[in-house]
Amino acid sequence: MLHINFALEDLQAFVATAEKGSFRVAAEALHISQPALSRRIEKLEKTLGSRLLDRTTRRVETTNIGRQFLEEVRAALDILDNAVFRLGxxxxxxxxxxxxxxxxxxxxxxxxxxxxxxxxxxxxxxxxxxxxxxxxxxxxxxxxxxxxxxxxxxxxxxxxxxxxxRAEPYRLVLRRDHEWSGRDCVAWEELAGQRMVSVSKQSGNRALIENAIAHLERRPSIHYEANHVVGVLALVDAGLGMAVLPGMVVPRDHSRLCAIPLIEPNVDRVxxxxxxxxxxxxxxxxxxxxxxxxxxxxx
Incomplete structure (x- = not known):
């Protein structure tokens, strides 16, 4: 029978090294020295009687046995974490x-x-x-x-x-002095040809909106972009255009901006x-x- 002669720290050292692919990076992540990390790995391999990691000049990779053992260790550590959470x-x-x-x-x-x-x-x-x-x-x-x-x-x-x-509809955000500010609603196709401000293409809001209106023949084009909603609001407030944003971002009592429902289609985010x-x-x-x-x- 295999005598377990290693500690939790040894398992954590192995997992960190396997995931980072580097003794140096793993040692930094665990806040220990690189020699101390190497000793933990060597102790674990000696106890198991198998090489778990292959060392090269550029990278550390798991052996076939090491990959199998890594999955088992991850599962065991997850079980231990959950047990500690429940105990506390x-x-x-x-x-x-x-x-x-x-x-x-x-x-x-x-x-x-x-x-x-x-x-x-x-x-x-x-x-x-x-x-x-x-x-x-x-x-x-x-x-x-x-x-x-x-x-x-x-x-x-x-x-x-x-x-x-909750479901949250997208609204057309514009200045209160805009000619459309008194309207009850605006159709998406009416935005074609208007100067629009939008969040960047990396935004989840942008992707959701574009997918929702992809079937329309006439769609809005973007003149100005900002990475975040705050930046978009600032551009609209400066009079550079209108924007389609989640309804919650413009308070009803905002002094200069208002939000109008968009229809045909109604687009929500959940x-x-x-x-x-x-x-x-x-x-x-x-x-x-x-x-x-x-x-x-x-x-």
């Missing part, structure tokens, strides 16, 4: 850190009220908000950097649980709480998740 349920509900990724419009207009409600119940829990693009929010949740996210992307990802909480299916939320994260759900669905 009472403590983590009173203290700890919850990381939420959210698209900027939701981080600005939806999250603050929900976090304020949460803070009154759990004053010692810290909350970190990562406000990024829809693609970055999805990546943050999938990588485990964030406990969960608020996004309109992720419904097609098998590993993501997509809990829809905001959802997203989380990894294979990773249960820790108690504090679960409590904030439920608070946001209740706040945003009006229950």
């Amino acid at each position: 349920d009472e403590t983590t509900l009173r203290r700890g850190l919850v990381t939420v990724a959210a698209i900027p419009s939701a981080a600005l207009h939806l999250l603050p009220h929900a976090i304020n409600t949460f803070a009154k119940r759990h004053p010692d829990v810290r909350v970190r908000v990562i406000d990024e693009s829809a693609n970055a929010v999805l990546a943050s949740v999938m990588s485990g950097e964030s406990d969960f996210g608020l996004n309109f992307m992720g419904a097609l990802e098998p590993s993501i649980e997509f809990h829809a909480i 905001l959802a709480l997203i989380r990894r299916r294979d990773r249960p939320l820790r108690p504090a994260a679960e409590a904030l998740y439920e608070t946001i759900t209740l706040e945003m669905t009006g229950i």
